[in-house]
Amino acid sequence: MNALIIEDEKLVAQELAASIAEVDATINLVGTVGSVKTALTWFSEHAEPDVIFADIQLADGVSFTIFSKYQISCPVIFTTAYNEYAIQAFKVNGIDYLLKPVDHDELKQAIGKARKFAKPMAHTGLDVQKLMDALNLPSPFKPTFKEHFLGSARNSWVPIKISEIAYFVRDQLIFLVTNTGERYILDYDSLDEIEQLLDPSIFYRASRQCIIHINAVHTLKGLANLKLQLVLKAPNKSFGIDISRDKAPTFRKWLEK
Template identity: 40%
Template sequence: MNVLIVEDEALAVEKLRSTLRAVEAQAAVVGVTGSIRSSVEWLRTHPAPDMILMDIELSDGQSFEIFRQLQVRSPVIFTTSYDEYAIRAFKVNSVDYLLKPVEEEDLKAAMQKYRDVHQKQPALPAFDVNVLVKELQAQLKQPEYRERFLVKLGQRFVTIDTSEIAYFFVDGRLYYLVTADGKKYTIDYTLEELEQMLDPKFFFRAGRSYLVHLRSVVQIHSYFNGKLKLQLKPAVLGSDVVISKERTGEFKKWMGR
C-alpha cells in the first residue's frame, strides 16, 4: 500500500510514519507534503496513492482547498485536532477522521474500514467537499482573516488595513496591492495565497490577475460569450477585469449578498 502524508508538522509526520509501520507493515510512504500548493503539485505529477493521510489545517490554509483544485482519486483519512462533536459532521460523508495524535488502535480501525468498503465497492466515489465544508462551518469557529499588510515604502515599512485595499493584481511575476486612494505597493504573496488570507465576503477572484474588494466594483457590464466586465475604482489601465461565464452566477450572488 502506497501512502501519501499531507501534514505540515515534522513531529506529526514522524508520529504518523511510526504508527503506520506498526499497523500496516506493507505500507510505504511515497511522499510527504505540508501545504495546499505542494500537495496539489504532488498529486498532479505522481500516480494516485492507495491512501492519503491528510491533516485539515496546513501551513497555507485548510486542506479542503486541495479538493477544489483537482480531483483526488485516492481514499482519504483526515487527521484533526477538532473535538468529537465537530467530527460528527465528517461522518455524514463516509470518510474517516482521526483525532491527533493518531493512535495505533484508531488507525488500524480506519484501515480496516477502508478494506471493508473497498472490497464491496472498489471504485470509491468522490465525496462532496463543499457539503463537508458547510457542515464544518456550522459547528466550528470561523477562520481568522488578515486585517492588515506590512508593505515597503522607500526605505521604510508601513501597514495597510484590509479595509483600505481596493484590489490586488499580478503583472508578470510581481504582485501588487492597490489602495482605495490609488496607491500601489508590491507584496510577497500570490493571489492564491491572498485568497486564503482574506474574507471571501469582501474579496472575489476576478480571472487570473485580480482579487477585488466589494467596494472597488463601481460598474458591471455584459461582455461577450456570457462574461462580465468590471469597472473598478481606482481605474485599471491597460487590461480588462473580466469574470468568466462559469463564475458569473457566483459573482452576482457575491455582489448581492
C-alpha cells in the first residue's frame, strides 16, 4: 500500500513516517509534502496513493484546499492537534483522524481501516465548507503564511516570529538571521521551500541565496551596470546583497507597495 504524508513540520513528518514503518512495514511511503502548493504540484505529477496522512493546518493554508481541487478517491487520515470535540465533524464525512502526538495503537487501527476501504472509496465527496465551518477555520481558498520558524543554535531550538526576521540565506545550510543579528540554522532543504511559506508582500527573493524582509532594508545604491546594491539595517549592514539588473525594476516596485 502506497502512502503520502502531507505535513509542514519536518520533524513531525519524519516521526510519523517512522511510526508508520514500525506499525506496518509493508506500507511504501511515496512522498512527503509540506505545503498546499507542493501538494497540488505532487498530485499533478503522480498517481494517487492508496492512503493519505494529512495535517489540517499547513503553513500556506489548510489541506482541505487540496481535496477541493483534486478528486481524491483513497482514504484520508487526518493528523491534527484539534481536540476530540471539534474533530467530530469528520465523522459526518467518514474521515478517520489521529490526534497529535500520534498513538501507535490508534495509528495501527487507522491503517487497518484504510486497508479495508482502500480503492474505490468515495472520499471525493468531502464537504469542504462543512469541515471548515465546524472547525472554525479560514477559507481554504485564502492563502495563509507561516508565522514562526523554529531555529537551531547552540543545541537549542528557538521559535522566531516573522517580524523578528531580517533575512534567510543559503550558505551550505539554510540560515535565518534576525533583526538583532542572531543566526539560526533551519531544517529546510532549500530557499525555494521557504519562499513558498512566506508572504510575498513582506519577503522578497533578492537572489538565489537570499530572501529578505522588507523592514530589514536600509538603503539602495545604484550600480553602473543597472544593478542595485542593497544595504540592510544595523547590525546586518555587513551582509552585502546585489540585486540583478533583471530584478531591479520589480524590487523597486515591491519596496513602494
